[in-house]
Amino acid sequence: MYTYTELQEFTRQVFVKMGCPEEDARLAAEILVSADLRGIDSHGVARLPGYVRLQSLDRVNPKPNIRIVHQTPSTAVIDGDAGLGLVVAPKAMEIAIEKAQQVGTSWVAIRNSNHFGIAGYYAMMALQHDMIGLAMTHAGPLVAPTFSQDKLLGTNPIAIAIPADKQPPFVADFATTTAAYGKLEILQRKSQPTPTGWVQNAEGKPSTDAHAVKNGGALLPLGGDREHGSHKGYCLGAMVDILCGVLSGANYGPWVPPFATAGFMGTATQLVGAGTGHMLGAMRVDAFRPAQEFKEHMDNWINTFRAAKPVEGEACVQIPGDAERMMEAERKEKGIPVLAPVIESLNEIATKFGLPFKRN
Numbered sequence: 635m636y637t638y639t640e641l642q643e644f645t646r647q648v649f650v651k652m653g654c655p656e657e658d659a660r661l662a663a664e665i666l667v668s669a670d671l672r673g674i675d676s677h678g679v680a681r682l683p684g685y686v687r688l689q690s691l692d693r694v695n696p697k698p699n700i701r702i703v704h705q706t707p708s709t710a711v712i713d714g715d716a717g718l719g720l721v722v723a724p725k726a727m728e729i730a731i732e733k734a735q736q737v738g739t740s741w742v743a744i745r746n747s748n749h750f751g752i753a754g755y756y757a758m759m760a761l762q763h764d765m766i767g768l769a770m771t772h773a774g775p776l777v778a779p780t781f782s783q784d785k786l787l788g789t790n791p792i793a794i795a796i797p798a799d800k801q802p803p804f805v806a807d808f809a810t811t812t813a814a815y816g817k818l819e820i821l822q823r824k825s826q827p828t829p830t831g832w833v834q835n836a837e838g839k840p841s842t843d844a845h846a847v848k849n850g851g852a853l854l855p856l857g858g859d860r861e862h863g864s865h866k867g868y869c870l871g872a873m874v875d876i877l878c879g880v881l882s883g884a885n886y887g888p889w890v891p892p893f894a895t896a897g898f899m900g901t902a903t904q905l906v907g908a909g910t911g912h913m914l915g916a917m918r919v920d921a922f923r924p925a926q927e928f929k930e931h932m933d934n935w936i937n938t939f940r941a942a943k944p945v946e947g948e949a950c951v952q953i954p955g956d957a958e959r960m961m962e963a964e965r966k967e968k969g970i971p972v973l974a975p976v977i978e979s980l981n982e983i984a985t986k987f988g989l990p991f992k993r994n
Contacts, residue, residue: 641972643663658697661720662721694718700717710743712729714745723771731763754958767915769913772884772886777789783836833853878912886907
């Protein structure tokens with residue numbers, strides 16, 4: 635077990651060694667390790683070796699000139715200058731919040747960025763301002779659209795955070811695939827198969843091989859197959875790709891640069907835009923109705939769903955965000971477990987940069 639502070643401090647030191655300014659390194663470390671704290675282990679320190687590899691491939695600018703290249707009172711397009719998505723995205727979300735404070739709602743599109751960790755972090759930034767936050771990003775092509783053998787989309791997550799009054803906020807953060815690729819990596823480390831409906835093999839047939847994507851197969855859209863609604867997951871993933879890529883001026887579809895941990899994909903030789911793209915939004919609640927009135931009704935909504943009769947074998951009906959919030963409380967108290975292969979990779983990074991790292 636590691637404490638949040640231990641993992642965050644080590645991660646901060648790594649980003650400093652990569653050339654990031656202290657403030658950016660601290661911010662990136664906070665966001666990355668927040669995933670581990672919330673139980674989303676696939677997007678936490680397990681991703682740190684990928685960022686180091688991105689730097690070795692000259693795909694990350696540790697000191698980016700993040701700038702607005704186009705804007706209106708309620709919108710903006712940000713060029714991330716190939717910076718860490720963990721640095722570009724929070725600064726872009728601050729711009730979205732500032733614009734929403736002025737005009738009620740705002741959308742900010744980002745291009746020329748990189749992997750940005752968990753989408754939920756950026757959506758939740760809006761909560762303290764009595765705003766609804768939205769965040770989405772596309773990713774390198776690992777996903778075959780319904781009926782396709784070709785990989786054309788990423789896992790393309792969507793997140794939304796909605797404030798309440800006395801109840802915890804509603805926070806939904808989910809991939810538009812049946813499972814994120816990071817979940818496959820966890821199963822690979824454990825030498826376990828995937829559940830049915832996660833992947834297909836190189837011939838487009840259903841598979842439970844956690845290495846199927848590496849061997850020419852693909853992740854499947856949310857739903858798994860047409861009979862279970864994969865066309866809906868395909869549509870969601872496509873919507874994210876268009877908003878994050880086509881609208882922002884980033885790459886899109888099969889041209890989105892792969893994250894370094896998916897190095898088997900290679901690097902796209904043809905580009906149709908600049909880097910990876912994100913889309914962030916903020917909606918001031920009182921642009922629609924009084925904020926306190928809304929939050930009281932959100933409490934009523936949440937309490938109504940919590941009061942639903944659970945199916946046999948389940949203790950209760952959860953609200954989106956409950957599992958992550960409970961995991962965060964538990965891990966703050968008991969520590970964060972890290973799988974042995976991840977510890978090995980972090981130890982290699984420590985050796986590479988001459989940093990101390992406690993190997994549990």
